[in-house]
Amino acid sequence: MFYVIVNNKSIDLYEEEIILPLKDYSIGFDTYFSLEEIKEISSKRKVNIIINRFMHKNDLISIKPIIDELNSIVNLFFIEDLGLTNYVNKDKIVLFQSHIANNYNAVNAFYNIGIKNIVINNDLTIEEIKEIRKNTKANLFIISTSKTNLMYSRRKLLSSYYDHTNTNGEMIRNIKEMISKKPLIIKEEDKGTVIFNDKITSLNKYFNELEGINFIVNLSNMNNEEREIVMKHYKDVDLCNYIDIDDYFFNNKIIYKVGERK
Amino acid sequence: MIEVLSPAGDKERLKWALIYGADAVYIGGYNYSLRANANNFSIDDIKESVSFAHSLNKKVYVTVNILFHNEDLEELDDYLKTLSEIGVDAFIVSDLAVISRIKELNLKPEIHISTQESSTNKETVKFWEKMGATRVVLGRECSKEDMIDIKENTTAELEVFIHGAMCTSYSGRCVLSNYVTYRDSNRGGCSQVCRFSFEMDGKGDFQIASKDLSMIDYIPELVSIGVSSLKIEGRMRSIYYIATVVNAYKNVVKACLDNTLTNEKLEYYKKVLNRVSNRENAPQFFNKLPAVNEQYYTGRNEVSNQDFLAVVDDYKDGYAYISQRNNFKVGDEIEVFGPNLEAKSFVLEEMKELDGTIREVANHPEEKLIIKVPFKVSKYDMIRIPIQK
Numbered sequence: 102m103f104y105v106i107v108n109n110k111s112i113d114l115y116e117e118e119i120i121l122p123l124k125d126y127s128i129g130f131d132t133y134f135s136l137e138e139i140k141e142i143s144s145k146r147k148v149n150i151i152i153n154r155f156m157h158k159n160d161l162i163s164i165k166p167i168i169d170e171l172n173s174i175v176n177l178f179f180i181e182d183l184g185l186t187n188y189v190n191k192d193k194i195v196l197f198q199s200h201i202a203n204n205y206n207a208v209n210a211f212y213n214i215g216i217k218n219i220v221i222n223n224d225l226t227i228e229e230i231k232e233i234r235k236n237t238k239a240n241l242f243i244i245s246t247s248k249t250n251l252m253y254s255r256r257k258l259l260s261s262y263y264d265h266t267n268t269n270g271e272m273i274r275n276i277k278e279m280i281s282k283k284p285l286i287i288k289e290e291d292k293g294t295v296i297f298n299d300k301i302t303s304l305n306k307y308f309n310e311l312e313g314i315n316f317i318v319n320l321s322n323m324n325n326e327e328r329e330i331v332m333k334h335y336k337d338v339d340l341c342n343y344i345d346i347d348d349y350f351f352n353n354k355i356i357y358k359v360g361e362r363k
Numbered sequence: 364m365i366e367v368l369s370p371a372g373d374k375e376r377l378k379w380a381l382i383y384g385a386d387a388v389y390i391g392g393y394n395y396s397l398r399a400n401a402n403n404f405s406i407d408d409i410k411e412s413v414s415f416a417h418s419l420n421k422k423v424y425v426t427v428n429i430l431f432h433n434e435d436l437e438e439l440d441d442y443l444k445t446l447s448e449i450g451v452d453a454f455i456v457s458d459l460a461v462i463s464r465i466k467e468l469n470l471k472p473e474i475h476i477s478t479q480e481s482s483t484n485k486e487t488v489k490f491w492e493k494m495g496a497t498r499v500v501l502g503r504e505c506s507k508e509d510m511i512d513i514k515e516n517t518t519a520e521l522e523v524f525i526h527g528a529m530c531t532s533y534s535g536r537c538v539l540s541n542y543v544t545y546r547d548s549n550r551g552g553c554s555q556v557c558r559f560s561f562e563m564d565g566k567g568d569f570q571i572a573s574k575d576l577s578m579i580d581y582i583p584e585l586v587s588i589g590v591s592s593l594k595i596e597g598r599m600r601s602i603y604y605i606a607t608v609v610n611a612y613k614n615v616v617k618a619c620l621d622n623t624l625t626n627e628k629l630e631y632y633k634k635v636l637n638r639v640s641n642r643e644n645a646p647q648f649f650n651k652l653p654a655v656n657e658q659y660y661t662g663r664n665e666v667s668n669q670d671f672l673a674v675v676d677d678y679k680d681g682y683a684y685i686s687q688r689n690n691f692k693v694g695d696e697i698e699v700f701g702p703n704l705e706a707k708s709f710v711l712e713e714m715k716e717l718d719g720t721i722r723e724v725a726n727h728p729e730e731k732l733i734i735k736v737p738f739k740v741s742k743y744d745m746i747r748i749p750i751q752k
Contacts, residue, residue, distance in 0.1 A: 156483065157506065158508050158512040161486060182483075182484070183486075184488075186490055200535075200538050200549065203432050203433075203549075204432055204436055204460050206460035206464070207431065210459040211459060213463070224538060224541055229432060229434075232433045233433065251537070252538070253533055254531050254532045254533065255504045257652075262571075265660050276561040281543050281544070283542060283543050294571075298542055350541070355541060355546070
């Protein structure tokens with residue numbers, strides 16, 4: 102099954118299950134949805150939401166009544182902060198911890214405490230993903246097509262740089278690491294800064310090997326051309342024929358592993 | 364009693380940390396630890412270190428805080444059981460897979476949740492309590508208000524970082540190293556891409572690194588919040604750094620608990636810490652959200668510290684037997700400090716080799732020399748350039 106994290110308010114564009122980023126409690130998306138908007142959309146179609154920020158004291162205070170309302174109208178809550186597992190109805194939780202769920206024991210440990218929906222890391226190899234699938238009863242999700250989130254900071258990294266250089270600038274910028282020349286996107290919002298891979302990560306060509314796993318498509322941070330192509334082909338195994346994609350980690354074990362340091 | 368918790372990258376560092384006042388140390392084995400570049404500890408090293416720490420009534424926590432991939436799980440049970448049999452006091456973990464194995468194997472060491480989990484609120488700490496954790500290392504993004512709220516609403520011990528390097532990202536949520544250098548940040552291979560330079564608008568001066576953390580000004584507040592453990596970062600730091608930083612914080616905590624902490628004393632220890640640091644520091648998230656002044660824009664040009672002059676190996680009849688570390692000479696003002704010695708300085712009048720040959724200059728690293736000292740010193744005391752200079 103496909104889930105699309107939408108990037109604009111024209112909800113009718115999406116045939117699949119939609120995931121709406123909750124306003125004020127999510128970060129790194131193009132568009133956010135308020136409680137009122139979610140309520141309205143939920144009266145017309147099934148709604149899932151994502152809350153991917155870490156919660157601090159005041160966030161917990163303000164989000165609790167919002168979640169209390171949403172518990173009855175939202176289908177699934179994709180959440181990053183484990184603390185929210187105490188607020189969201191357990192059967193509606195999808196644990197969405199960036200780059201954290203990397204092995205089947207961890208997935209099973211969550212399953213055994215009643216968290217049965219888990220988003221697994223998308224910089225694992227296909228063999229690792231298949232091994233997790235084979236060894237768990239949990240309902241697995243993975244981000245199949247997105248500009249991968251590589252780092253999430255509570256700091257305002259662009260504002261600070263502009264202050265340091267006494268300049269002004271946009272809150273979303275293209276940057277390149279100087280040695281590798283890897284292109285990245287940096288995006289600052291009210292509650293922090295996120296850095297993304299500027300190439301679209303896609304595991305589309307492995308869809309047939311990953312039966313039983315739910316796929317998440319995140320449309321944020323793509324340019325118009327990229328988004329059009331992804332919207333048209335996100336279910337297709339040959340997406341890579343239409344757009345330049347990054348699938349390095351799906352077929353390459355990362356070289357600097359703990360065992361190699363022995 | 365609030366704990367001062369020191370890093371130790373190997374047996375030597377562990378020994379110095381404990382001698383200089385750390386109540387506990389955290390270490391990593393060859394596997395499953397997030398500092399793969401530290402020397403780390405073999406099983407025999409861990410056994411020896413635990414025995415040494417326990418002989419001083421101190422504790423050893425072992426980091427098993429990588430995020431495991433399937434293949435890393437294979438030898439995990441044996442490793443955990445071995446550490447438990449050795450008698451380590453706690454496992455520092457971040458992966459629920461490890462917690463579930465510790466519980467299933469019914470192992471004795473406590474479970475401490477690593478800062479890799481970025482626990483920033485009371486509900487998250489409650490979650491870990493339910494999983495069996497006795498202590499949670501809070502995310503370095505926690506403010507004072509966050510800490511108070513967590514302390515008032517949970518029962519787990521709280522451990523907070525007080526000194527050392529900071530991640531730019533929430534810990535555990537950064538894979539820049541994986542994508543830029545193919546080194547797995549969450550399995551011990553972080554290449555610190557956040558300290559690299561980036562090109563923006565054709566210029567290569569964009570940076571995202573943060574200054575280091577220093578909480579020296581806020582120790583009284585951390586004590587009053589009821590934090591259980593004050594953690595120093597830096598398993599790869601030198602013995603001089605570890606001894607100096609541990610000693611400074613231990614003295615400040617002690618003075619705080621004795622109600623003898625004066626502004627003068629605090630300023631002195633700030634000076635001590637600033638001298639040993641190779642980067643600028645700030646309290647970061649404790650008292651406000653960091654901004655431009657908490658970021659670091661001078662690249663990787665860190666200052667090499669030459670303050671550490673020698674270690675005292677022995678003392679007899681007014682003479683200290685020392686091992687040299689950096690150059691100094693007769694006529695220099697030097698300072699001795701130690702686990703049981705407040706810093707005292709004097710002008711060096713006499714120095715000789717072990718066979719009695721007179722020396723004017725100590726300029727050979729590790730050379731054994733004898734110097735005349737005007738007061739009693741002890742083995743493990745350190746000699747440095749005076750802090751007040």
